[in-house]
Amino acid sequence: MPKLTIIANILAKPDKIDFVKAELEKLIPITCAEAGCIQYDLHQDNENPAYFMFYENWESRELWQTHMNTPHLAAYMEATEGAVEKFWLHEMTHIA
Template identity: 70%
Template sequence: MATLTIIANIHAHPDRIDLVRAELEKLIPSTRAEQGCINYDLHQNNDDPAHFIFYENWESRERWQTHMQAPHLAAFGAATKGAVAAFSLSEMTHIG
């Protein structure tokens, strides 16, 4: 089965950028240690500091779905409640 690429776009409210960034950074070590995680890379938009992107690759969709149920993601949601203005997620397949 092909690896699964995830592009997660997180937009913080302008007055909550530092909080959202700090909480996103907390996700990195735990997620990278998860079984099936190939890479989990956080980026911040140079022109819009409220916009963050996770670029992720997983061994399978099943491994990613297990990640989505992880306690550290639930903790992120609780810590950033009301601080995230928008969130979108795309499941992608590498083709070339």
């Protein structure tokens, strides 16, 4: 079964960039220790510092779905409510 790649895009409100970045950074060590997590890399745009992107690889969609329902992700969502202008993601299948 091919691995699942997730591109998660987060656009912080201009006055909440540092706060959102700090909250996103908290997710990294916890998520990297989760079953099925192959890669969980956070990026920040060089021209628009309010734009963040996680590049993720998971062993399966099921294990990624488990991640999406973890307490630490729920805590992030609660902490950043009102600080994120837009969130969107892409589920992609690794080809080569």
